[in-house]
Amino acid sequence: MAIEWFLVLSALLFTVGFTGVLVRRNPVVILLCLELMLSAGALALISFSRLHGDGDGQVFVLMVLVVAACEVVVGLGLVVAMFRRRIPLDVDAMKELKG
Amino acid sequence: MEAVAFFVGALGALGGAFAVVFLRNPFYSVLALVVHLVFLASLFLLLQAQFIAAAQIVVYAGAVMVIYVFVAAYVGGIEEPMFDSAPQLRIFGPILAGLLFIQISIAVLGSSLMGLGSQGVEQVEAGFGTPEAVGKLMLEDFMIAFEAASLLLLVAAVAAIVLAGRKKQSEGAG
Numbered sequence: 001m002a003i004e005w006f007l008v009l010s011a012l013l014f015t016v017g018f019t020g021v022l023v024r025r026n027p028v029v030i031l032l033c034l035e036l037m038l039s040a041g042a043l044a045l046i047s048f049s050r051l052h053g054d055g056d057g058q059v060f061v062l063m064v065l066v067v068a069a070c071e072v073v074v075g076l077g078l079v080v081a082m083f084r085r086r087i088p089l090d091v092d093a094m095k096e097l098k099g
Numbered sequence: 100m101e102a103v104a105f106f107v108g109a110l111g112a113l114g115g116a117f118a119v120v121f122l123r124n125p126f127y128s129v130l131a132l133v134v135h136l137v138f139l140a141s142l143f144l145l146l147q148a149q150f151i152a153a154a155q156i157v158v159y160a161g162a163v164m165v166i167y168v169f170v171a172a173y174v175g176g177i178e179e180p181m182f183d184s185a186p187q188l189r190i191f192g193p194i195l196a197g198l199l200f201i202q203i204s205i206a207v208l209g210s211s212l213m214g215l216g217s218q219g220v221e222q223v224e225a226g227f228g229t230p231e232a233v234g235k236l237m238l239e240d241f242m243i244a245f246e247a248a249s250l251l252l253l254v255a256a257v258a259a260i261v262l263a264g265r266k267k268q269s270e271g272a273g
Contacts, residue, residue, distance in 0.1 A: 001101055001105040004215055007207040009113070010207065012200060013116050014203060015200040016113070016116040017116065017119075017120075018195075020119060022188050022195065023188060028170060029120075029125050029128050032129065032167070033119065033120060035132060036116050036120075036132070036135070039135070039136065042151075046146050046151060047146060047211075050148070051220070053222075053223045055227065056236065056240075059233060059236050059237050061151050062237065062248075065158060066248040066251060069163055070254070073166070073256065074258050077258065077262035077263040079170055080173065081262050083174045089174060
C-alpha cells in the first residue's frame, strides 16, 4: 500500500477524535477522543518513519505513548475527584471554569 | 494481500473510532477504543513497526484501557443524550472537523510529496522496527528524551495520587 493511504487514514482518525471532543460532554469520553487523536498522530509518525526508512519516528511514538499514559492518569484522577465531590460529570456544567 | 490487510485494519480502526464517538454508554466507548487500538496495531505491522505494535497492544490496549474500564465502571455508565452539547457546537463541530480534515490532509500529503505513490524506501535496513533497533536508538540517540519521559511518568504518578487520593477529614472537601 502506498504511504498516502496511511496518512489520509491518520488525518481521518484525528478528525473523528476532534469531532468527539467537540460534541460529547462526558469527560471520560472526551479523554477517549483525545486518545483517538494521539493514536492518529502515532500512525502518521510511523508512516513517515517507514517513508524515510528511519527509526526516529518509532522512538517518537514511544514518547507519545508515555505522554498519553500521563494524560490518562491525570485526567482520570480529575474524573474520580469530580465524582467524589458529587460534581456532575458534564463538562458544560463546570461553568465557573469560564474565563 | 497487503491491500486486503490494509483495508481490514483501516475499516476496523475507523469503525472503532466512530463507535467511541457515537456510542452513548461510556463503558462501551472504552471497549470500542480497545478494538480501535488493536486494528491500529495491525496497521503498524504493515508499516514494519513490530515493536511499536506489540507495545501498543500490551501497554495501551492492555494496561491503559484497564484504568479506563475501572474508572468508567466506578463512575457508573451514565446514559447521556446523543448530541446534547451546545446547539452551536452541534452545527459547527462537524463543519470545523471537515475543514480540519482537509487542512491536515494537505499538510501531511504536502510534507510527503517525494513519497507519494510509493511505499517508502525500497529496502529498509535489516532489523528495522525490532526491539533491538528501537532500543538502540532510544538509549543512544534519544537518551535525554528517554530520561525526560521517565521523569514525566513519575510526576504523573504523584499527580494521580494527589488528585484522586482520599483527603483527611480535617482538610475538608476542598
